[in-house]
Amino acid sequence: MAAEYELRFLVALVLTLLIEVPLLLVLVSRFSARRQSTGFVVFVGMSASLLTLPYLWFLLPAFVPLVLLVPIAEAVAVLVETGVYAVLLSLPPSRAFVLSLICNAASFVLGGFLLARF
Numbered sequence: 001m002a003a004e005y006e007l008r009f010l011v012a013l014v015l016t017l018l019i020e021v022p023l024l025l026v027l028v029s030r031f032s033a034r035r036q037s038t039g040f041v042v043f044v045g046m047s048a049s050l051l052t053l054p055y056l057w058f059l060l061p062a063f064v065p066l067v068l069l070v071p072i073a074e075a076v077a078v079l080v081e082t083g084v085y086a087v088l089l090s091l092p093p094s095r096a097f098v099l100s101l102i103c104n105a106a107s108f109v110l111g112g113f114l115l116a117r118f
Contacts, residue, residue, distance in 0.1 A: 008115065009057045015111040016053055020103040021045035024085075027102060031095045044088045045103075048081040078104050 024045040028036050056073040064072050078100045086096035 009054075012057070012111060012115055013049070013053055015114055016049050016107045017046060019107040019110055020049055023103050023106055024099065027099050028089060031099055032089060032091060034090065036089060041089070044084065047088070048084040048100075051084065052077045052080050074104060074108060 021042055025038060025041050028041050056077060060073055060076070061069060078097070081100040081104065082093065082097045085091055085099050086093045089096070091099070
């Protein structure tokens with residue numbers, strides 16, 4: 001059972017990175033007033049997901065009732081990643097929030113759809 005959960009986490013992590021990082025690259029080019037290098041944006045996108053997803057899958061379930069897990073996990077991911085984007089990409093918090101919200105919504109919907117088939 002535990003190995004299956006860990007495998008689903010790894011699949012979810014890969015899907016999150018494959019969905020959010022390219023989307024972040026496109027959005028940063030539109031939302032950022034200054035030019036950001038592609039490699040740095042990829043680093044930031046990967047870092048943001050790697051900073052949130054493991055905690056949301058392995059730590060949060062111990063403290064949050066199952067019925068509230070998804071909304072709280074998504075809210076935490078959006079807020080933490082907003083901070084990462086704002087600081088590392090030098091974006092105003094409102095723009096960083098919109099980026100985070102779009103990226104997380106896309107990976108939640110598309111990743112959830114794909115993960116349900118796995």
